[in-house]
Amino acid sequence: MPDASLRLVLFDCDGTLIDGRHAAVAAVAEAMAAVGRTPPPDAVIVGLLGLSLDELLRRLLPGGADDAAVAEAAAAFQGAYQALRARPDGGEPLFPGILRALDRIEAAGCLLGVATGMARRPLLSLLEAHGIRGRFATLQTADDGPGKPAPDMVVRAMAECGTTAASTILVGDTTYDMDMAANAGIAAVGVAWGHHPPPALRRAGARLLATTPADLPRLVLELLPEEGHAPGL
DSSP, X not given: OOOTTOOEEEEOSBTTTBOOHHHHHHHHHHHHHHTTOOOOOHHXXXXXXXXXXXXXXXXXSTTTOOHHHHHHHHHHHHHHHHHHHHSTTOOOOBOTTHHHHHHHHHHTTOEEEEEOSSOHHHHHHHHHHTTOGGGXXXXXXXXXXXXXXXXXXHHHHHHHHTOOGGGEEEEESSHHHHHHHXXXXXXXXXXXXXXXXXXXXXXXXXXXXXXXXXXXXXHHHHHSXXXXXXXXX
């Protein structure tokens, strides 16, 4: 049974915690070329980051691509992505200040979680590379069911952690994150350092906007109930 005194802060990964834009864009371009398609401009790819890989590729492949074409492109993406990450210049760093923000939110008594369009294996690899895998009470990925903007990842995360919608916050950098939060009935904080611009996040329903990671603890705690108290008590 949900416990309204528990508080959960869910984070998107790429574009919110980790700066993976270069590797993701380059891998999508390689995937498109591998299936005989001309890669779109980088800005088009960036605008779709945050969706599950299959959905992103389906939108980029012209003519209503079938499942076989999407699967071929996805396999090419995974190969290119792993090769890029293995190169000395292919790293995907945490955004400056993210670790301190996680420390402060966790110290305030909140559970931490991830809800991402990434597959589970690369997510685990990234979190482990940065030494933060153990920080998260729940990890929701595109492997687990419908991706953003469907509410499923948020609903599963709340069920795993025993929280209510009123005591759960999503932090993300795309309109897909904001839409997922709205569909799940939870509040969302948008971040200004990711893939979609702040005005678009506002229009999509971001309650508050963080200009830097240092803003996050204050903003998420502003939207959550006090520690150990159910909303309205």
